[in-house]
Amino acid sequence: MMLALPCNKYGHFLPPNTPPTPLNDNITWEPFDDRATFEFVEWVVEDSPQSHANLKKLLRILAAKFTTDGMPDYCPFYRSKQQILDAIDAIECGEALWRTVAVRYRGPLGPHSPPILHIRNSLEVVKTLVGNPEFVNHFDYVPFKEYTAPDCRQVSNMMSGQWSFDKADEISIDPSTQGGMLVPIVLGADKTTVSVATGHQEFYPTYMSIGNIHNSMRRSHRESVIPVAFLPIPHTSREFEDDEDFRVFKKQVYHSSLTALLMPLRPGMTKPHVLRCPDLHFRRAIFQAGPFIADYLEQVYVSGVVYMWCGQCLSIPKDDFLEGDRRTHELTAMIRELCTPKDAWVIFGINPDVEPFTTHFPRADIHELLTPDILHQLVKGVFKDHLVEWVLDYIKIVHGERVGNKIIDDIDRRISAVAPFPGLRRFPQGRKFKQWTGDDSKALMKVFLPAIAGHVPVDVVQCVKTFLDFCYIARRPSHDSNSIHAMEELLVRFHDLRTVFKDAGVRDDFELPRQHALVHFPRMIRQFGSPNGVCSTITESKHIPAVKKPWRESNRRNPLEQILLKLVRKSKLASARVNYGRHGMINGDVLSDALRNLDLEDAASDDSDVEDVLDPEQLEDALFRELAAQAAAGDVPQAEVTLSAWPAYKKRAHVVAQILQQPRLVEMLRRFLYAQLNLDNPDAENHANVDLLQCPFLHARTLLSVYHSATAVFYAPSDVANPGGMTREMIRSTPRWWKGHARYDTVLVNLGGDAVHAETIDGMMVARVHAFVSVPYDGNTYECAIVRWYVREEQIDLATGMWIVHPELENGHPVYDVIPVASIVRACHLISVYGRTRVPDTFHFSDSLDAFNRYYLNMYVDYHLHELLY
Structure with missing residues (x-):
């Protein structure tokens, strides 16, 4: 068995529980003077590359400052960029020339x-x-x-x-x-x-x-x-x-x-x-x-097959192009021996002039080593190049060229009218791009389904929806028998639904290698784990x-030689940082570390001293790293929502009520405080109906801090990976976003307890944040959010598979509430249910959450929400 047993450097196995061979503890900062010098070199080379002239100017400015401060003989790091490059070249580790x-x-x-x-x-x-x-x-x-x-x-x-x-x-x-x-x-x-x-x-x-x-x-x-x-x-x-x-x-x-x-x-x-x-x-x-x-x-290149054939199986690229018998090096060698080169090419799709590189290595067969590719096979291939184009062609065939183009223009306006969301790429002109990138295609996947709903039949919408579900499940960081089985079922349904394009005359066949690759996904996931790796x-x-x-x-001029030299230096710097970190020489912030070393700060024994040195943004980063380390250790943390580092303004409660147009603000805050002070009381959950006389008194002249944003940190390993699988997103609630229009984001709120009823989605409700407020009371500070509630409809929309929500009204007026910031799970995304309504040319996306009565809860805006809501 291959048990990866520890051994010594000569390959002799060690007794159980033998500690590892210690590292050389005599390491120094050589060829650098100290940590600050090393991090300055990293900054100059990696983070903010400078030309020789600009760097020389920076170093002379530093030298002038030291001279002014009475240290004329002190050399600020280095005197030229060449000295910095010479220092990097002198690093002894990480040299893979x-x-x-x-x-x-x-x-x-x-x-x-x-x-x-x-x-x-x-x-x-x-x-x-x-x-x-x-x-x-x-x-x-x-x-x-x-x-x-x-x-x-x-x-x-x-x-x-x-x-x-x-x-x-x-x-x-x-x-x-x-x-x-x-x-x-x-x-x-x-x-x-x-x-x-x-x-x-x-x-x-x-x-x-x-x-x-x-x-x-x-x-x-x-x-x-x-x-x-x-x-x-x-x-x-x-x-x-x-x-x-x-x-x-x-x-x-x-x-x-x-x-x-x-x-x-x-x-x-x-x-x-x-x-x-x-x-x-x-x-x-x-x-x-x-x-x-x-x-x-x-x-095709690496497996030695003919273009349009599959490098993994012998499926004939005609019509449905389903999975065939597995290719192997042994089978290819036998075909070459028994068939003429022409027959090998035409019948089996084998290029007789190519011998794959894996034939030179033991136990290697390129046909079993080709991996499922989410980007080119799913996102840019089947979705962008196939389904999107098929939908547009379908509209033109059914409605004619002129009317079809009007409908397509409306789809573009719908896409451009989508409300903003953290990390969501906007399409100001719809899909009118001259050159599509992978990120553009991924962004279109998030908003395309609601844009076509109402313009095409349900079968077309469900075909796109089925493929999106397949794509999003494939992107998960881990799979089990259930998720793989779900992918297999979705694939069968997708093959059934895509015939709508064949019936309409959009396609004559499905002889498409990138769609054929879908049939290999479940098996390859079992073989190699999650495709996102x-x-x-x-x-x-x-x-x-x-x-x-x-x-x-x-x-x-001869750029490749310069690129290779830069890569060597990058490897040396990376190896040096790893080596210093391995010996505990890089801990915390460089400034606080320097203060500790000079005994100017007793931070080694008191963490609060470190907090005095760090600004609020650094403290937020420290919290994120702490949660990431907790997640990496296998203990998945609860979502954390923190207000921004600085309030937008501080004003008296009655003034804040006027600014926010909430005349009942003080009353709502009093009921909120009652709920916070009576968390163990079940009746506190219905604090909106509590007699106001029982609630804590809050003076109208109480000074409130109002914030225009908050940061949500939550465990979302399916999305772009941060350490430990943690993700951080901004939730904005500002009357002037980038000094322009207002932006009030929507969020998922955890109602707590067993609050699962007709208006919730697995115990969560959708709300739109109109302000983040910090309330002082009795020596404590309570952080809350003023929100407007949305209620879900009874049934999931059959075409898109998404929940539909609408603003909660009471006597024709919106229902507002004050909730603790800690009850917010994360941001969510709403897209208007357009139906057959045409979007005006002058419509601005900032009005999207105010102009319509019903909204899709967009489960495709990121992979974590899809996993949460699917």
Whole structure:
């Protein structure tokens, strides 16, 4: 069995409970003077890159300040940027240098540029990944099976999937590997263009990670995904661009480059290689070629199949294009032996001229290593390129070109009229983009369904809704048998519903590889865990720090050489920070740390002193980090809502009542205080009906603090990952947002207790926040929110599958209430139920929550709300 048993640095297993080998405690800040110097270098290189001239000016300003303060001989950090770069180059850890390999070919290709491959030593990169102490609580040493109930297996990170379990069993057949640790090598390749205008500014980066690291670390942009290669991009004259020999040459160069990249790891795929792990123990690692992150075009390239065919199965790309028998290297070799190259191409979709790089490594088969891709297969593929276009074509076919375009214009106005929401990208002109990004497509998914409801039949709306549910469930951080079964049912329903487009003449067939990829999702989730840890979103996001940002900082002359040098220095800085952190040299804020070291602040024994140094924003960050650490330890915290650092204004209660147009404000606050002072009294829940004489007295001249925003922190691992799966969002309640229109956000409020009745949604109600108020009473401060209630309708909308709510009215007037800030769960999003109403051209999105009578509770605005409301 592969039990990942600790050993010494020579590979000899240790007795149980043996502590890890201690680190060298003689570490210093060398080549830096101290922590402040190191963090200044990080700021200059990483956070705020400066030109040589600007940095020289900054350093001279600092020198002038020191001279004025009587320290003329003190050198402020460094005297030039070159000194800073020399200091980074002197860092001894994290050095995974690049080497350049030239590819030679003498075939009949005509004039072409010689391909150049830039690669790192993959073994050194794996050592860096495995030995990073930041992953100590986010690292799996052995494959495992996890069950939430009998016959209900749960998969999340890669080591919980069946593939890792099977590979560990296969490897452990060799007695020399027993007791070792499986290290799956995750690769991802994706071509990117940095500048179209300047021409030939495209790069082909390849990234590496390991399957032991949790998905949340790969999604949160930590140093868990490292650029390891820039693949060659062969060019030739236009005469030979479409030549078959040249296309074959490009694919052969591609696979040869990947083979060369992994060759340093090949000996460790059969014989254990001793590595230090995040917990500081040494273990005997066995490397295994693992999942390959790629979009469809990249999958065709890497698997050696013909375009329009599937790289995982032998399904024929015709009509429904359903799942076929599994492809394997052995099956491909047999087909090549028994069939002519033409038959292999036409009948089985095999490119006879391509030998996948995985054939050079033990236990590796590229056909089982292709991962499900949420970004390109689901979001940009099936949703944006297929369903959205099909819906628009459907409208034009049914209503004609002229009327159809009017309806499409109204859909665009509906999309632009959507109320704002934290993190929601707006569409001022609807869908009229010249170039769509992945973020644009994700944002359209959040608002598209209500926009088309009423303009297309229920079957079309339900088809889109079914796919959205499939997409959102696939994005969850963990899956069990129930969620995977739900995806399978949604897929069957989607296949049934999409025939509406075929019946209307929008499509003749569904010969679409990216839709065919959906049938592999359930099986691949069982194999590799949640798709959000092996999605091309991760490699796409790495393009910015690894390629685009260094390119912008280069002088555009031989930019790749400059990019590679910047990546080496980035790795050195990251490794230095990890090394300093491992030895406890980076704790807390740099200023408070310096004060402690100079004994100017007795913060080491009294945390309140640290709070005196930190401003309110830093205290908010400290709370977020505390909750994140609590979540990372497995104890999921309750949602926390805190008011903004500073009040918008402080005024007497009667003045605040006039500003907020709430003449009963003092009365509502008195009833609120009664409820807060009688939390153990069940009658306090109905404080609105309590006799006012029983409520605490609050003078009309009491000074109230009014806030225009609050911050909600809650556990939402399905969304963009922060440490521990925590998410932070702003809830705004301001009469002038960005000095313009008013913005009053809507929230979900937890009524507490067993408050589940006809007007609630699982014990929660929707409210719109009109002000956040801090009320002083009897030496304490009570934080509350003035809200307007919304009531849900009896049934979920059959077409969209969303709850519909409407403002609660009493005698024709809105119902307002005062609630504790702590009862707010998080923000929610409402979209108008347009029906067949046309949105005027002059309609402004800030009026959306006031102009309509009914609203969808938008469950697609983020993944956490979908999981909460689905």
